[in-house]
Amino acid sequence: MTTPEFRQEVESIVKSIPKGRVMTYGQIASLAGSPGAARIVGGIAHFGDPDLAWHRVVNKQGGLASGYPGGRSAHKMALEKDGVIVSTNYKVNVKDAIWWPSNENH
DNA sequence: CGAGTGACCGCAA
């Protein structure tokens, strides 16, 4: 079976993202066991379970994804609806909104 | 079944 544990890990991590916080693709990929497979996270995000909060996932720059259904505006609205502050340029404050499980106290 | 693509990241010049 070659269980795609990578995707399972990614989904589990995305489900573990608390409300009002966001994570980066690279961080999720690293936690999933493959640092550098950030692209895969994006690929899973596009065809993964819609029940997950992919809108809480942003890139390392804190910028919103470009392939989000509805565009960045919908993504921005979804984040603000969760309590995440998004800049006018569709970017979240990496120093305040990004959630780091290994260093959440920053 | 085979090949290509993808919502990214990091480094080098």
Next chain:
DNA sequence: ATTGCGGCCACTC
């Protein structure tokens, strides 16, 4: 500061 390239795994056609 910007631009260009390679790399990873899973999913779709």
